[in-house]
Amino acid sequence: MLLSIVLPAYNEEQNIPNTVKVLTGMLTENAIDYELVFVSDGSRDATFARIQKAAAENPKVRGAEFSRNFGKEAAIFAGLSLAAGDAVVVMDCDLQHPPEVVLEMWKLWRGGAEVVEGIKESRGRESLAHKLSAGLFYKVMSRLIKMDMNASSDFKLLDRKVVDVLLGLPERNTFFRALSFWAGFRREYVSYQVQERQFGESKWSTLSLMKYAVTNATSFSTLPLQLVTVMGMASILFSVVLFIQTFVKYLSGTAVEGFTTVILLILVIGGFLMLSLGIIGHYIARIYEEVKGRPKYIIRRTTDVREGEGT
Numbered sequence: 001m002l003l004s005i006v007l008p009a010y011n012e013e014q015n016i017p018n019t020v021k022v023l024t025g026m027l028t029e030n031a032i033d034y035e036l037v038f039v040s041d042g043s044r045d046a047t048f049a050r051i052q053k054a055a056a057e058n059p060k061v062r063g064a065e066f067s068r069n070f071g072k073e074a075a076i077f078a079g080l081s082l083a084a085g086d087a088v089v090v091m092d093c094d095l096q097h098p099p100e101v102v103l104e105m106w107k108l109w110r111g112g113a114e115v116v117e118g119i120k121e122s123r124g125r126e127s128l129a130h131k132l133s134a135g136l137f138y139k140v141m142s143r144l145i146k147m148d149m150n151a152s153s154d155f156k157l158l159d160r161k162v163v164d165v166l167l168g169l170p171e172r173n174t175f176f177r178a179l180s181f182w183a184g185f186r187r188e189y190v191s192y193q194v195q196e197r198q199f200g201e202s203k204w205s206t207l208s209l210m211k212y213a214v215t216n217a218t219s220f221s222t223l224p225l226q227l228v229t230v231m232g233m234a235s236i237l238f239s240v241v242l243f244i245q246t247f248v249k250y251l252s253g254t255a256v257e258g259f260t261t262v263i264l265l266i267l268v269i270g271g272f273l274m275l276s277l278g279i280i281g282h283y284i285a286r287i288y289e290e291v292k293g294r295p296k297y298i299i300r301r302t303t304d305v306r307e308g309e310g311t
Contacts, residue, residue, distance in 0.1 A: 002033050004035050006080060007019065007093040009039065012047050015093055022099055034060060035083070036062065038061070039078045041072065041075040042069030051303065062304070064301070073296075085160070097195075105156075113186055118192055119190065120192065172294070
């Protein structure tokens with residue numbers, strides 16, 4: 001039984017040696033046959049050089065480097081496509097996902113689980129703004145995709161059959177943690193506490209999290225499109241109420257000049273229209289990206305010295 005651990009990395013040159021050392025030591029001590037698959041997501045530092053060095057010292061370490069930054073989702077799917085294991089764990093390269101939890105996942109998988117979800121007990125040390133935005137993100141996503149995404153993460157183990165299902169999906173805009181829920185299969189859960197980074201800083205800002213939320217919401221749910229209809233109905237209702245008020249005042253002889261009312265009505269309806277066009281435009285952009293059929297990522301090179309590979 002081979003365990004593959006996929007580790008997306010973006011500007012993580014300081015963490016690579018420590019991550020390899022910790023995971024290698026733990027898996028060797030527990031007699032688990034393994035491979036570590038690092039994916040450098042267009043890093044601007046020496047991340048891939050560190051991966052190459054680790055691969056030269058340990059044949060169980062493999063790596064790939066993107067031609068540019070394609071994002072964490074692309075890095076995860078690239079790692080899944082490169083992984084050869086019977087079970088595949090996806091975890092952060094900075095070890096904020098506790099390595100010892102991998103052993104719990106492995107035991108549950110050996111017991112018959114096909115998906116083992118890592119559930120956060122706490123988010124660790126973060127700014128108030130980041131915690132609030134992250135909390136809002138998961139609440140919104142849970143409503144949109146009708147799955148409980150609270151405390152979820154990319155930290156999970158997938159059986160080979162689940163990996164094959166995810167890799168067989170034709171869509172280009174992917175949301176890994178939601179797709180693993182969507183795929184079904186027998187699942188178990190393990191809880192963990194987010195660890196502090198030993199080196200470097202988090203690459204996620206409040207703005208990038210908001211952008212991530214919008215992209216994933218529109219790639220996985222059509223609910224925002226339905227909001228256009230809701231806003232249209234609200235606009236009509238507002239107009240009817242305003243019409244009734246104006247008509248009553250007219251009949252009672254108290255009608256006044258309606259310039260302010262007209263301006264207000266135009267602004268409200270105009271705002272709804274612009275927002276609706278924005279939502280529709282975002283979905284059209286997603287369709288445009290899918291129709292082009294460009295690869296999710298382009299691999300510039302790997303530790304196996306294959307260049308120009310894409311999927």
